[in-house]
Amino acid sequence: MRTKFFLLIGIAIIALVSCSNDSDDDQFELPERNYTKLIERLSENSFEAELISKAEAHYPPREAVVEAAQWSGMEVPETNWWYYNHFDGVLIPYCITTEAIDYYADLIDQYNANKEDVFFITAEFSYTADVDFYETYTSPASNSVGSPVETKSYEAVYVVTLDLKWTNYCGPLCAMWIDTQRIAVFNQSGELLDVFLDGEQSVAVS
Numbered sequence: 001m002r003t004k005f006f007l008l009i010g011i012a013i014i015a016l017v018s019c020s021n022d023s024d025d026d027q028f029e030l031p032e033r034n035y036t037k038l039i040e041r042l043s044e045n046s047f048e049a050e051l052i053s054k055a056e057a058h059y060p061p062r063e064a065v066v067e068a069a070q071w072s073g074m075e076v077p078e079t080n081w082w083y084y085n086h087f088d089g090v091l092i093p094y095c096i097t098t099e100a101i102d103y104y105a106d107l108i109d110q111y112n113a114n115k116e117d118v119f120f121i122t123a124e125f126s127y128t129a130d131v132d133f134y135e136t137y138t139s140p141a142s143n144s145v146g147s148p149v150e151t152k153s154y155e156a157v158y159v160v161t162l163d164l165k166w167t168n169y170c171g172p173l174c175a176m177w178i179d180t181q182r183i184a185v186f187n188q189s190g191e192l193l194d195v196f197l198d199g200e201q202s203v204a205v206s
Contacts, residue, residue: 033118035111037125039101047190048131048158055129055160055184056098060198065094068200087176087205088119088168095198096162096182101127104166123168131160140183144199152194160184177204 043049059081066076069084076084082100083091090107093100104125111118137159139152166178183196 033115033121035108035115035118035120035123037105037108038127039105040128042128042130044131051131051158051160051184051186051190052129052162053098054186054190054192055162055182055195056096056101058095058184058192058195059097060095060195064199068094084200087203088170088174090166090168090176092178092201092203093164093180094200095195096127096164096180100164104164120168120170124166126163126165128163129160131158133158137185139185139194139196144180144197145202154185154193156188157193158186158188158190160186173206175206 041049041052043052062076062078062081065081065084069076072085074083074085080097080099082093082095082097083103084094085092091103104127108123108125111120111123134157135155137154137157139154141148141151143149160183162182162184164178164180164182167176169175178201180201181197185193185195187193
């Protein structure tokens, strides 16, 4: 299945109408360049912190990423295979891992260090990880692209939820939004039982 890119046609139409009504090009001003990031790993103790680290360290089978990448023509690396596609030079994640988090955080740092040479006017990256204990837990009823899947039930488990968001903007007809999640389920001994929501992503672009 190919990555689902949702074209924001409405934004494009508004932009064209706005441009046609502006007789003076000098009135159009680009917003100030701004690149921000926020990374939060929320845990109550060292055990929960370790669960977050384990959730970030897990990789799906490389063959699954290779299959997803066949439409993009990207070469999947032999290690750290967290991405499978790209848009406007930015990698699109197949799963949330430490390397994926570092990649987007480093991009923001690079943009801030070279503002005058950056293609994007604005870019934002946020990542949050937290841990919850459930006496009973049911896995998500849909996959990474929103298609229904069979759920699984667990008892007395820790659930680590990783949320990753990325946006970049270089004009009304040049933007991308990534909003993805990974859910990792652990038993009370800290053993990984299952991981959900890895896979191809529904990415909004304009």
